Amino acid sequence: MSRPGIRFEVLKECPHTRARAGLLHTAHGVIETPVFMPVGTQGSVKGLTQRMLERELGVRILLANTYHLFVRPGHELIARMGGLHRFLGWPRAILTDSGGFQVFSLSALRSISDDGVVFRSHLDGAEHRFTPESALEVQQALGSDIRMVLDECTEYPASHEHARRSMERTVGWARRGLGRLREAVFPIVQGSMYRDLRRECAQRLVELDADGYAIGGLSVGEPRTVSLEMVEATEDLLPRERPRYCMGVGMLEELGEYVARGVDMMDCVLPTRNARNGYLFTTRGRVIIKHQRYREDPRPLDEQCACPTCAQYSRSYLRHLFLSGEILFSTLATCHNVWTYLDRMRRIRQAIMFGNLPNLLSSFSSQRVDEE
Numbered sequence: 348m349s350r351p352g353i354r355f356e357v358l359k360e361c362p363h364t365r366a367r368a369g370l371l372h373t374a375h376g377v378i379e380t381p382v383f384m385p386v387g388t389q390g391s392v393k394g395l396t397q398r399m400l401e402r403e404l405g406v407r408i409l410l411a412n413t414y415h416l417f418v419r420p421g422h423e424l425i426a427r428m429g430g431l432h433r434f435l436g437w438p439r440a441i442l443t444d445s446g447g448f449q450v451f452s453l454s455a456l457r458s459i460s461d462d463g464v465v466f467r468s469h470l471d472g473a474e475h476r477f478t479p480e481s482a483l484e485v486q487q488a489l490g491s492d493i494r495m496v497l498d499e500c501t502e503y504p505a506s507h508e509h510a511r512r513s514m515e516r517t518v519g520w521a522r523r524g525l526g527r528l529r530e531a532v533f534p535i536v537q538g539s540m541y542r543d544l545r546r547e548c549a550q551r552l553v554e555l556d557a558d559g560y561a562i563g564g565l566s567v568g569e570p571r572t573v574s575l576e577m578v579e580a581t582e583d584l585l586p587r588e589r590p591r592y593c594m595g596v597g598m599l600e601e602l603g604e605y606v607a608r609g610v611d612m613m614d615c616v617l618p619t620r621n622a623r624n625g626y627l628f629t630t631r632g633r634v635i636i637k638h639q640r641y642r643e644d645p646r647p648l649d650e651q652c653a654c655p656t657c658a659q660y661s662r663s664y665l666r667h668l669f670l671s672g673e674i675l676f677s678t679l680a681t682c683h684n685v686w687t688y689l690d691r692m693r694r695i696r697q698a699i700m701f702g703n704l705p706n707l708l709s710s711f712s713s714q715r716v717d718e719e
């Protein structure tokens with residue numbers, strides 16, 4: 348198992364926005380930032396093979412969920428199988444989350460204290476405990492390249508008083524976690540939807556001098572403009588030379604908005620989950636493939652898309668696969684949606700490098716949500 352350790356280089360800063368283009372060096376390759384990371388919840392991006400992700404889509408970093416891998420098959424088994432990279436057959440970088448979000452959203456929570464959380468697995472009801480130290484030990488056993496400190500994901504809405512207590516706990520956990528393991532470990536900025544708490548949390552986490560910083564607790568039901576405001580509230584406090592990872596947010600049309608606010612890394616289940624449900628993102632808006640209008644449509648999903656699905660298959664065929672419940676539909680649709688997200692990020696990065704990000708962002712905002 349290789350040693351974690353990352354190095355981040357800012358190559359170019361946008362003169363008009365807070366966006367940056369950079370390189371994130373890991374033991375499993377170099378990642379161009381800003382980057383969108385496909386989500387491999389159970390150690391698999393549903394519908395795609397690792398070879399497709401690597402060779403056809405050019406993915407350099409995947410996200411895997413600590414909680415899911417912990418409850419099944421278990422981090423110890425994965426460590427015995429040579430670590431997550433070998434277990435998955437994935438040669439490139441992997442980021443693992445802290446487990447916090449799933450503990451709070453999926454499991455039956457037993458108790459939470461300053462020490463940690465006791466929860467019951469959503470699979471078999473078995474009782475487990477995560478502490479800031481143990482959540483990092485699990486990620487160490489998995490051997491991921493970038494790791495997150497256990498955080499308390501505050502429910503929304505929360506009172507200021509409750510959000511403060513929760514934020515204080517997250518800061519205390521970050522201090523303990525980083526005291527144990529430091530390399531490539533990101534603490535997570537919380538503070539619910541309160542600007543003052545977000546700023547205080549960021550300030551206190553920056554004192555810990557971590558290798559990178561995550562912004563969490565967003566996409567929990569708040570209006571989308573508020574999520575962006577919470578990123579804006581903290582960005583100027585985070586060190587310029589460290590990567591910032593905004594967790595679990597990102598409609599296609601929002602990627603540029605987050606990047607323009609100084610975010611370097613993002614992940615979201617939308618492109619993969621929506622693909623399986625027949626919702627496809629295109630440069631001309633969203634295609635809902637089950638609609639009758641695509642029944643005899645010989646065009647690819649997106650005439651401007653260079654993905655393997657669009658190179659070979661018509662909307663008519665994809666609609667047929669979807670309505671027939673064919674497994675191939677998930678593969679082809681996920682391939683297209685992930686490609687579309689990655690391609691959007693590549694174009695955003697290129698615009699930062701050329702200094703014309705605002706023009707690109709305004710061309711995105713004039714696009715329709717639904718295809719004509």
Ligand SMILES: [Zn+2]
Nearest residue numbers: 652654657683
């Ligand atoms: Zn395509």
